[in-house]
Amino acid sequence: MTEVKWVEVTDAAELWEGDVVDFEVDGEQVMLAHLAGGEIKAYQSMCPHQEILLSHGDYDVDNSELTCTGHSWKFDLTSGKGTNPVGSELYSFPVKIVGEKIQIGIPQDGKQHYCRFSGVSAGVPEFSGVPEAQGVSMTHTEEPVTAEKRVGPILRGIDADFCDAIINAIETDNPHSDVEVDDQGGYVRITTPWRCRLTRKAVEEELGTDFRLADIEPNLAGFAGRIQFGDDEIVWHLDREA
Ligand code: FES
Numbered sequence: 001m002t003e004v005k006w007v008e009v010t011d012a013a014e015l016w017e018g019d020v021v022d023f024e025v026d027g028e029q030v031m032l033a034h035l036a037g038g039e040i041k042a043y044q045s046m047c048p049h050q051e052i053l054l055s056h057g058d059y060d061v062d063n064s065e066l067t068c069t070g071h072s073w074k075f076d077l078t079s080g081k082g083t084n085p086v087g088s089e090l091y092s093f094p095v096k097i098v099g100e101k102i103q104i105g106i107p108q109d110g111k112q113h114y115c116r117f118s119g120v121s122a123g124v125p126e127f128s129g130v131p132e133a134q135g136v137s138m139t140h141t142e143e144p145v146t147a148e149k150r151v152g153p154i155l156r157g158i159d160a161d162f163c164d165a166i167i168n169a170i171e172t173d174n175p176h177s178d179v180e181v182d183d184q185g186g187y188v189r190i191t192t193p194w195r196c197r198l199t200r201k202a203v204e205e206e207l208g209t210d211f212r213l214a215d216i217e218p219n220l221a222g223f224a225g226r227i228q229f230g231d232d233e234i235v236w237h238l239d240r241e242a
Helices: 160-173 200-207 213-219
Strands: 004-011 020-025 028-034 040-044 058-060 065-067 074-076 081-084 095-098 101-107 150-156 180-183 187-193 195-199 220-224 226-229 233-237
Touching: 004 020, 004 028, 004 095, 020 101, 028 101, 040 095, 150 160, 150 195, 150 213, 150 233, 160 187, 160 195, 160 200, 187 195, 195 200, 213 220, 213 233
Parallel strands: none
Antiparallel strands: 004 101, 020 028, 028 040, 058 065, 065 074, 074 081, 095 101, 150 187, 150 220, 180 187, 195 233, 226 233
């Protein structure tokens, strides 16, 4: 049986009925949902369709249905199963309350716990009652994200090996994202859809030495999106992902 690491995320009193809140837990994006009647569930927060946080979606507490802001896919949060279209499913994490605190269990199997909808493995999902105008196309689940929805650093004057290390680290830190590298000679733009993480740990693993994220600043000519700068990670995001 896979060992689970329990991580405390919030006070139970802070999560009100109807709340759906996103947490980064042990390197995973996890959303906690407080269902009608008091049950608390934890699921992957990234939509199985594309890289959008489901916690920013519209949650109808009365029927326990969450609608993604991206293309209106709907999920039953009592089970994690897609309701429209059917065929997709959210990865479900164990949850427990210890004292006043909510804990989420992260399986220690070295995998990222994220179900992405695959028309091959999950069967072709069927929509019902969703008009074409909502932009849903089941045959184009990999539709490109427009440039204005991509975020990440623009690096200038950077050594090629160091640049490769940053690119590899971003690929490691954003395992389900489409990482795009635009090398213009004078500068390199590295972007992912919606949200881009870069951790000190991943850079250090690439370089094989200690590294301070602040040391990247002289080469940071700019960036797409907004930025949160910390000692252990930098996150670029769109306004709506703040
Ligand atoms: S990203 Fe969620 S429905 Fe498309």
